[in-house]
Amino acid sequence: MSSADIYREIILDYYRNPRNYGKIENPDISQKDSNPLCGDELEMHINLRENKVADVKFTGKGCAISQASASMLTELIMGKDFDFVKKLTKEDILENLGLHELGPARIKCALLSLKVLKYGIYSYVSEKLNDTVSADKIKEEASGLF
C-alpha cells in the first residue's frame, strides 16, 4: 500500500480530531496496552448496559494509523451488542480503516486497538461473568493478533 493510500483525508482527520477521546469514570471494562517496538500506547474504557456498549472512550499516543484505528473502533462498537463486539476480527478492523495491505511493521499499529479491546473483554468475561471457557478463547484470539 502506498502512503498516498494509507494517509487519506479520513485517516488524518481521525488522527487530528479523534472521536470518543477521553476517559470514563468507573468503567465496566478498562484496558491498557502498548507496542514495545514503537512505544504506541492505548487505553480503552467501556460501559455496558443491557448487554450493549453504552459508552466507549480511549486515550493514547502514537502514529496516525494506531490513533485513527482506535477512534474508528470506538465508533464501530458504540451502541452495539456485546456479542457483536466479541466477534470482531482483524479483517473487520482493516476493512473499517480501509487499510487492506499494510506491511508487517505497520499492521501492528492498526491492530493495537483491537488487541486492547479483546484483552479488555477477556478480563470482563473471566472476572465479572466467570465464563472461563469463552474468556480463554478471547484471550487466545487477542494474543494471536501479533
Next chain:
Amino acid sequence: MQTSVINIESIRNDFPILKRKVHKDKPLVYFDNAATSQKPIQVIDSISNYYLNYNSNIHRAVHELAEESTAAYELTRDKVAKFINVKNRVELIFVRGTTEAINLIAYSWGRQNVQKDDIVVTTEYEHHSNIVPWQILTKEKGAKLEYIGVDDNGELILDQLDTYLDTGKVKLVTFSQMSNVLGTISKTEEIIKKCRQKGVRVLVDGAQSVPHLKVDIQKLDCDFFAFSAHKMLGPTGVGVLWARKELLENMVPFNTGGDMIREVHKYETTWNDLPYKFEAGTPNIADVIGFSAALDYLDKIGMDKVREHEVELTKYALDKISAVKGIVLYGPPDITKRGGVISFNLGDIHPHDLATIIDEDGIAIRSGHHCAQVLMERLDVSATSRASFYIYNTKEEVDVFIRSLNRARELFRL
C-alpha cells in the same frame, strides 16, 4: 557534490548493498548508520574466506587450520589495540557487543565494588544498555542511581556531576562518548579528569564514538571502555571491552566453562590468564576475523578524514533540513559538538508515519525511542526520527531525503 575529503565514489564501490534498489526502482539511501553500518566487500570476503579455507576452533588443537584461525583471531586483538591505542593487548576482551560489555562490568566489577548507599552516576542521554544493568545492580545492592541531566542544547549539565562527586559516595560514573539520539559529543576528557581527581571509576560507552571519531584510550585515561564492531563496518556479534589490567585481574569471570580455565578439578577451578579469563566458550571466530578487515578499511581512510567528511555532510544536511517548514531539531546546534546524527520531528507527523513515507523513496531512517526512553521523557516527546550518516553517504542523498520530507509534508497537508 560529494564532500571533498574522501573519495566517496571508490568507497561506495566497495559496498555491494549500496547498489541495490528498494521498492522496485529506488536507489537505497541508507541513513540508519547509528543502528548499524553497512559492510564493505573486504569484510564479507574475509568472513567467507575463513569458512572456505581455514574454519576451525581456536586455542585448542595443534593442526594447521587451528593455527591459522588462532593467529587470525588474535591478530584482530592487536589491530584493535593499535586502533584505539591500548598499550597492553591482554586488556582487550572480545564480547558480543557494547551491551554485553556493560553487563559484564556491572556483574563482574559492580557486584564486588558497589555496596549499600553507594552511588552510580549515569546520564539522561544513555542507551538502555547503559541504564538497565545499573538499575538492577543498584537495586540489588541498596545503592543509588543518579543521572547527569541534559540541557536544552542537548549537552550534559556537568555541574550536576560535581554535586554527585562531592558526596564522596560515587563508585562509578558511566556515560556515552557520543549520544546515539542527539549526536552530542560528551566532554569526555573533562568528565574523566573530574572523576580521577576523586578516585572514582569511569566507564565510557564508545558505541557511537569509535566508528566516527579518533579515540585514544591512553589519552582518555578512563577505567572501562566498550564498543561494537557492527556500527563501524564490522560484522554483528562482536564487541570489545577494554579495562585496566589490575581491574580485570580482580574481577570475577562473567561466563564460565571452556577456554577461560587454567585447571579444573572436581571442586576447584583456577582461572586462565587475561584476556581468556573473560572469553569462555567458543567465541565468534569468523566475525572477529571479519572485524580485522573493517579496522583495516577505516585505518586506510583515516579516522580524521572520516570525521571531516561527516562534519561537512552534517553541516550541509543541518542547513537544508532547518529550512523545511515545521521541522524541530534536537541536539547541539554547534557542529563541533556533534556527530553525524540528526534527530528531528516534522509538524504533527508521528515518526513512524514519517519513516513509512520516506521509505517509499528508498530512504532508510530510524524512528522511535532509539532505546533511549529516559531521554525521550527529558525531551518530552514519545519518539523522534533520526538520520545518521557514514563514510559512503553523499550530499545528493541528503537532497533526496529533503525532497522526501517535503513530500511527507504534502501528504499530511502541512
